[in-house]
Amino acid sequence: MDLCLTLLLICFCSQGETGNSNTTQPQTASTTEAPVITMTSQPPATTSMPIGASSSEEDSGGCLPVSRSPYSREIIAAAIQKLGVQLLQNLETTPEQPNIIISPLSISLGLSQLALGAVNETKELLMHYLHENTFPCYHQSLHSILMQLKNSDLHIATRIFLRFNPKEAFVTESQRFYRSEPEILESLEQINTWVESATKGKIADFLSALPPNLLLMLVNAVHFKGEWKARFDPRFTSRGVFHLDEQHMVDVEVMEDAKHPLSFFIDHELEAQVAGFPFLKSMSFLVVMPMSVETNVSSLAAKINVSDLYNRLPKDRAVQVKVPKFKLEYTQELKDVFTKLGLGEIFSNPNLAEISDGPMLVSSVMHKSSMEITEDGAEAAATTTVVISRASNPVFHLSHPFFFALIHDVTKVPVFMGVINNPNPGAPVLQKGEFGSKDKVGFPIDKNDGASFGGPPK
Structure with a gap:
């Protein structure tokens, strides 16, 4: 299974800004044009998140022990989830993009690095949306979490692409907390090559052109590839x-296991089934599927507490499991949704004085992701499929829209989350009763397949 998400922030030039002899000189903006920053969010990375030192100011304030406490971990995990849920509630699906797949970790990381360069009202605004201004050791604590995440088949990379010289303190803090190395921006190919490498080839040709008046770009990439603890046999x-x-x-391809070890329960308050599919290294795929196929899953997400549901998962037991295979991509400009959520100031009149004294603004927040679920990398090849079921085993069949969260087992940070409304967007939509009575190899199709547990309502 490959998950890809990257956040890219692009800053645009300020008036009269000058670089040193080793840096490309910035363009001079007219008095009527404000320079701009572009935040772009994109898929996953290949280099692991590094170990950074905390600032002396935060260390002197006692942030080191606080940042490593379970309390700080819970606060930041909850804040990342809250931001992700807000986005899921406000992002709209389209016929071309019926699903929503985002990385709240990647988006939070991009906003966090931007916050290092913000002051006064702009910093307060960003910190409000990152953790509601309740936590004084935010950057050190987020760094501590990133340290824990890197041992779970998860790789995070960040980079600052520059066309001017920002303030040294901003670059230093970006390196300390997020290991975001500066690099002089020379070409479009340079960025696309970095992104493709950071995402292990999952995202190529990310940008088609460099925006005008470009000043700097803050880019991060998050990449996950894990193996199920209990694999699916492609023969089935x-x-x-x-x-x-x-x-x-x-019509979809369905992975099946007649006796799959699965931890699941029914949450009566959510009126949904909850299941956890563990990976080999400290990650789990948490699924929440409403009992009714008519429930709006994006609305349901607002009631979900990912860490609480994870903690309530019981011991696994043998279950007849059916999971659709899918390979999906998602691309979204987040400027409008962030403005709707109250972050419009960063796109119109931000105070980014810790980056530069010249005027700057955020021009774009672009987010792109891809996700694929398979039997664990094996090709499924079968001319005949035998479905084995046991009457004593309940059935968990992801047969209609569901919410998911890819959650780190220790920190409970939701690295990825989303809503799957249609795992096969390219397939024609059929009316009930139109689905053929036989499949391609002549087997009858049971329209109520899985109705005993998780199928469509009769």
């Missing part, structure tokens, strides 16, 4: 259906 992958609602469905 077969054709099935995913219910979009009571009347519509799409």
Whole structure:
């Protein structure tokens, strides 16, 4: 399974800013044009997040022990989840993009690095959306969490691409907390090559052109590739259906296991089934699927507490499991949704004096992600599929829209989360009853497949 998400921040030039002999000189902005920063969010990375030292100011304030405490971990994990849920609630799906897949970790990381360069009202605004201004040791604590995340098949990379000389303190703090190394920006290919390398080839040709008046770009990439603890046998992958609602469905490939070790329960308050699929290294795929196919999953996400659900997962037991295979991409400009959430100031009149004394603004927050779920990298090849079920085993079948969170087992940080409404967007949507009575190899299709536990309502 490969998950890719990257956050890219692009800053644009300020009036009269000059670089040194080793740096490309900035363009001079007119008196009517404000220089700009672009935040762009993109997929995953290949270099692991480094160990950075805390600032002397924070260390003198006692942040080192605080940052390593379970309390700080809980606060930041909850803040990252809250930001992710706010985005899920406010991002709209389209026929071209029926699913939403984001990395709240990647987006929070981009905003956090931007906050290092902000002062006064702008800094307060960013910190409010990052942790509600309740935590004085935020950067040190986030750094501590990043240190824990790196041992879980998760790789994080950051970079500052420059066309001017920002203040030394901003670069130093970016390196200390987020290991974001500065690099003189010379070409579009330079950025796209870095992103492709950081995402292990998952995202190529990320940018088609460099924006005008570019000053700097803050880029981060998050990459995860993990193996299920209990793999699916590709021989049992077969054709099935995913219910979009009571009347519509799409054809999908379904991975099956007649006796899969699964931890799951029914949350009666959410009126949903909750299941956890663990990976080999300290990560889990948490799924929340409403009992009713008509429930709006994005709205349900507002009621979900990821860490609470994770902590309530019982001991696993043998379950007949069916999970759709999918390979999906998601691209979204986040400027409008952030403005809707109250962060409009960073796009219009931010105070980024810790980066430069010249006027700057954030021009764009672009987010791009991809996600693929398979039997664990193996190709599924079968001419005949035999579904083995046991009457004594309940069935967990992801057969209609669901919420997911890829969560770190120790910190409970939701690295990825999203809403899957249609795992096969390219397939034609069929009316209920239109799905053929036989599949390609002549086996009858049970339209109520999985109805005993998690299938569509009868």
